[in-house]
Amino acid sequence: MAKNSLRDRVDGNELDLSLSNLSVVPVKEIAALKKANHLDLSCNQLKALNDIFSTSLTHLVKIDLSKNQxxxxxxxxxxxxxxxxxDVLGNQLTTLPVSFCQLIKLKWLDLKDNPIEEPLKTVAGNCLNDAECKKCAQKVRKCKCFMLSGV
Known part of the structure; x- marks a missing residue:
């Protein structure tokens, strides 16, 4: 995906790449668009994110990865x-990486419709509304229980 076509998909501070049939995230191109700190990657074909995703996109405030794989x-x-x-609703996540506890600014998290394993599943809760998603973020960020999964 060319940088110019990405720039055309920026609206205010949001870059909408939803429903783009992506199997790989164009990290370098997204990183160049610093003004876009909200990234919507929902409803794509993503099976994995590489490590450069996390180190190159540190300017992001909001990420929607829902309905991927x-x-x-x-x-x-x-x-x-x-x-x-x-938002990682509707993926195939069973646990979270240990580094997740470093997301000290995280205020909202949706883990619904993932085969999350215990004890993380109990800690995360159902997240059926905005208030529960806020609680989920707070509880999961503080919980070290996902470290038990060996990730």
Missing amino acids: LTSLPHNFGSLKNLQHL
Whole structure:
């Protein structure tokens, strides 16, 4: 995906790449668009994110990865130091990386419709509304239980 075509998809501070049939995230091109700190990658064909995703996109405040096929998040996902809102609804995540506890600004998290393993599943809760997603972010960020999964 060319940088110019990405620039055309920026609206205010949001870059909308949803429904783009992406199997790979164009990280370098996205990183060049610093003004776009909200990234929508929902409804694509993503199965994995590479480590460069987390280290190159540290300016992101909001990421929507919902309705993809992600089985895990990069081990260095905690490098997204400005991340406040994360939607990973409807993927294949079973756990979260240990670095997740470094997301100290995270205020909203949706893990629904993922085969999350215990004890993380209990800690995360159902997240059926905005208030529960806020609680989920707070509880999961503080919980070290996902470290038990060996990730």
